[in-house]
């Protein structure tokens with residue numbers, strides 16, 4: 001089993017009834033904390049990617065909801081404002097529903113619930129990390145995409161949590177972090193987290209994955225998820241689908257790591273997942289410097305959908321789903337509920 005301690009990296013802090021977010025737009029070279037004092041502030045921070053990553057967005061929204069209760073705000077409007085911040089990561093809606101179904105406007109109770117959501121996410125990641133690491137062979141070489149670490153969650157991480165746990169078990173020989181255009185979560189955030197933990201890793205541009213795989217330099221692709229539907233289809237950062245196709249073509253294994261809060265059993269397939277379209281400027285420029293010709297159009301879907309048949313295993317805190325399908329997803333949820341998990 002892996003050491004049960006979350007990474008030292010932390011992106012969300014609740015202190016003295018105030019919410020502080022580590023500004024992920026300017027990491028790793030600057031570490032600036034932004035204070036949110038209302039739900040509106042919090043929604044803007046989520047929309048503008050001060051905080052990002054599906055579980056981290058959910059935790060932040062829960063704190064934003066609690067902040068507004070402390071101010072005596074209108075909780076129906078609060079729910080609406082926070083829910084409108086980003087469309088794809090279902091953890092956002094899951095956390096808001098959980099806060100609203102408490103059925104109270106008592107600020108202390110809502111703060112306590114938000115803290116519980118935060119703490120439960122850390123525990124889920126540690127359990128998921130162990131489950132995922134248990135199927136990693138000795139000397140495994142892992143390719144990962146986007147940032148799925150402590151910055152994207154309450155702590156430890158989803159896919160990066162599995163990698164951390166497998167590293168702590170002494171199983172990992174090499175990690176490849178894909179840079180993840182256009183927002184460069186891999187280059188800026190995952191590389192930073194891997195460096196903090198002294199994990200042997202290299203950064204590669206997204207287009208290098210196919211050649212690495214062709215050369216037999218990686219064994220597993222491990223990614224996170226923003227929404228998983230009842231049949232096991234997975235929405236995750238744009239570029240995930242192509243990695244899944246490549247992995248299958250090259251006889252590699254493909255794992256998705258996600259907590260139960262990332263499943264949306266109300267949707268029967270990935271075709272129904274709303275995919276966020278982000279500004280063209282994220283593609284046509286880098287850090288405010290125009291790269292493409294002025295006014296050249298761009299298309300910027302932030303997520304894609306990987307069909308379940310390309311996924312070998314989904315790691316959750318409640319165990320592994322091998323060969324995800326409607327039946328295997330339902331079986332895991334039935335087991336989780338029987339164990340008394342909030343699923």
Ligand SMILES: CSC[C@@H](O)[C@@H](O)C(=O)COP(=O)(O)O
Nearest residue numbers: 052053054146148152224225237
């Ligand atoms: C925490 S892991 C799952 C995902 O949230 C992650 O892979 C991802 O796609 C994040 O997208 P982002 O646009 O940075 O919020």
